[in-house]
Amino acid sequence: MKYMLMMHVGQDDGREALAWSPQDITNMIEFQRAFDRELEENGEMVFNAGLSWPDQARIVRYDGGVPVVTDGPYPEGREFLIGFWVVDCASAERAHEIAAKASSSPGPGGAPTCVPIEVRPLAGPPKVDA
Secondary structure, rough: EEEEEEEEEEEEHHHHOHOOOHHHHHHHHHHHHHHHHHHHHHHOOEEEEOOOOHHHHHEEEEEOOOOEEEEEOOOOOOEEEEOOOOOOOOOOOHHHHHHHHHHHHEHHOOOOOOOOOOEEEEOOOOOOOO
């Protein structure tokens, strides 16, 4: 089963990592690379990516064949998606284990950041009866 694991950070703490010590940043990056490598070696990694800051996001809607583009997401949002993984694993329990490990990424002084990771099964397109 495929699952999307989404890492959310708060508007206030999303940029706090920019003030971490160089060693704390290095530790976090090394953790993420090792974590991704482990998922690849286990055959569980489908795809992953980090995302830019929300000020670079745009909302696009269809309007009579013309894309209408506005800034987004809305500034009143308290959290934003900073990155994600799509994994293919045997069970929801395994997806939860993977998410918990992602949440344990080290922060200042090596303490786990405990960043919330949303886990959602990929549903695929709806089935149509013929």
